[in-house]
Amino acid sequence: MTLRLLLLLGLIVPAVASVPCFAAADRVALVIGNAKYPDADAPLKEPVNDARDLADELKRDGFNVDVLENAGGEAMRHALDRLYGKIKPGTVALVFFSGYGIQSNRQSYLIPVDAQIWQEADVRRDGFSLETVLGEINGRGAGVKIALIDASRRNPYERRFRTASAGLAPVIAPTGTLVMYSAALSAVVSDSGRDHSLFVQELLKEIRVPDLSAEETLNHTRVGVTRASRNEQVPWISSSLAEDFTFVTGPAGNRPAGGAAETNVTPPPAPTPSPTQVVVAPPAPPPAPPMPSPAPSPVQKADTPPPPAPAPTATPAPVPPAASNSPSPEPNVAPTSIQVALADDPTIKSLSAKIAANPDDVSALYRRGQVYASKGAYDLAIKDFDDTIRINPKDVEALNNRCWARTVIGELQTALRDCNEALRLRPNFVDALDSRGLLNLKSGANKNAIADFDAALKINPRLTSSLYGRGLARQRSGAAQEGALDIANAKAMDPNVVQEFESYGVR
Template sequence: MRAWSFVWFVLAAGTCVAPSAVADSKPGDRIALLIGNAQYPDSDTPLTTPVQDVRAVGAALQRRGYAVDLAENVGKRAMQDALSNFFGKIKSGSDVLIYFSGYGIQSNDKNYMVPIDGQIWSEADLRRDGVTVDSVMTEIDRRGADAKVVILDAANRNPFERRFRGYSTGLVAVNDPPANTLMMYSTAPKTMLRQGSGTRSVFADELVGSIGGDGISRAAFDKVRAGVSAATQGAQVPWIVSTLKESSGGWTDPRPVPSKPPRNPVEAGRLPDPPKPVEPTRQETAKQEAAKQEVTKQEILKQEAAKPETVRQDSAKLEPPKPTTGPAADPAGDFAAAKRANTRQAYQDFVARHPTGAWSERARAEIDRIDAAVKPAAVDIQVLTYSREDLRMKAELDRAIERNPGDAGALYRRGQLHAIHREFQLALADFDEVIRLNPQDVEALNNRCWVRAMVEELDRALRDCNEALKLRPNFADALDSRGLVNLKIGMAGMAVRDYDAALRGNGKQASSLYGRGLARLRSGDTQEGNSDISDALAMDPGIAKEFARYGIR
């Protein structure tokens, strides 16, 4: 059985450098085109990672024997030229990789790459100035590439979409890619990424590491997915869709890495500039930082040993006490990390690691500060007046329950009616009875969770939502309710995570978008928080008043 050929297509974010020409490829050749678009004139906050991302991935691919072309910050004409030049090199049996990093928009179930000079004010402009992923995939398939891998990393919130939509929608999943194709999204379809501030994205870091360790293989993609999810604590989870022939998932690159390194890419005419030194991965950086800290500690010990005894004793009084068990700890460094995160959970984790001492007291003071800032206002419990139609419905439900006290459907609908009119204790009584009749009624558990949040029974509310999600994982309404509970408790990070998951299930839910915006603001993410709130208000102008009635402002 002959070796598989591969097509990679990574959409990420990236000054115009046209790709240089190389000799025509031969069957079995490995060729790659990497496009990074960052300098969009219409963007108030330019993307920071695309150029470094494509350079780092390009260097990793060169070590795997790929001939690499780079195109950085390209407009529409330059992007089309780069693609046309690249298509011309594809022959049957070639290994093909395309990496694009920049803004992407979906319209009518098609994903568009946006060049830096795109003039997009409507969806019609998008079709004129954008480049569809479908057209690129179709041409690659037509040229004879055998196995195709498409990885999309273009879900950063962009300045164009708001001109013709009230809120951003993310990319769309392609459910029927060409035969023998693997598609990878850097995050779940129809979700947006928060723009990073570093020089490389987490996604690119994981990609470089996986290529270096596992080569071009399904195992590498799975590791990227797991690594990104772990690094972002579940806030960003890459998505994979595959029609590869090997359904067992054991798809690997059978050819060994060439023992002789490829020619210098500048001499070969493959890259426009000499490759810059590859930045270390996050794991390598962590090891380097640990080594630096160890050297610093040794220097401090030497300086302390050189001091007179009385000075050393006085210095010791100023130092916060160290834990007496477990590995050597650095409370000052840990506190600085918690301060950068500036979340209740970060300070709680610090106290768990350093339960005593001056640093612990400072962390507890920060927890008290956050609790005071997010303490919910009183919930509006003023009962709403029943309309004539609501009164008629309530009377019918009352009669039905009198005839049959075990009518779970009537009890559930009456509980909802009570909850809508803020008769929370009556609503609780009805939902209690529904759940007594059927402990696995997911809808009733979710509704009781919400009502308990309204009467500040937050621990019990959390248990109800957890039980509902245990019975029906990814239940968007229950995730939305649990996000509200976590917001009221003061667990902003957990609230963001719940609202993220809820929006993956129902991207048009204004309450989840507004709640996530508030949670992001409380986590210190002002830009993305205000963006979420703006999107939510565009969907439902009354959502802020609704949250105010919940006691959350």
């Protein structure tokens, strides 16, 4: 499964009414808007526009701003080095990042557009840890550090590995830091398709209000986003600021370094109190009312009652012949024209060149199989996983991915062997438990599906596919209310999960 996480990093400098205003040279900012990721289906619409508008506003507020658009790893590294070089004791620093972010090992990573992410270790290699960035800024002597993080989007790497949680992780930040995420911890927000994000729209409104402390500015932003989204998007704030700072002091015309502020801007009513350490987001809205159980599928009618639920590492009963012969989506055998289109994909081109030079390049074969699977070319993916397993029969990742791909196209008997072998080699392998749960769900072995999804959720409670799959299996087993709750919670975390399961032939 893939991960993405979008991160918005902001280090913001305010001036306090009781303290002299910081000079323009003492305010520095790095603003990054990453929209064009080759692994995504389409470019994001919001990040570049948001970065440009926020950069313009920060310049009017006296910041020395460096702006990057669609930055790769080297460009981001050089920009961070430039930022670090500008910092001296007492400097106020701001870093804004809009794009994809990934949570790994309870840390949040900013992802450059050229990141090559195939497994979780690649996140730490190609991504930029928010905690590391804040720590470096603090080590250079910055007085105020504010991170604004707008990276809670569902990322395109999710199907490649499924051990990382959705959304972003809490930050362990140095003293004097104010951090804001555009959504709650571990939550994801669907890209709106608009030119600007709701988060940045509300943030810009509040930054322009004179004499608000930075904490008040961000709290008002949180209220505005929560109300405008009808509680569907609730930003998260953490603060360890010891003093108040403001973006704009006095009348609107008193901005540092020139540039008039907008006038007659009023804060939202009933602002929330300023936090001392962490402002916990309000509780999510109650789950949707129970959904009616779907009618039994033809597979269920023909299937015999499933055997008792296995232990997490146990092998389920073989798939009944009636289930394996049941109607399933046609294998995605790509016509020549589609194969040509896939061959023109830059990532596939690069991997195919490596395989042509060395047909036993197991890493390139496995990665190309993942790309094919992510694009729905399951027959081509399975061929690459076949070759990967031929070279290394104990490759549990390839076994799991082949199990999942075979399950999607309805090859349930052979898929079951792959998942069982992956779990024999690596007991409690969460990805294989999730894949086998999907297999059992498709075969109508609902009790076995629930057992596999239960085991996966004990390891990763926010594994959306297992939560949604368990909901369907519970409904089909007669536990309508419990199933509806699982489904509602899964849809709250990932609104696209229904469409994802429909693409697997599960409704």
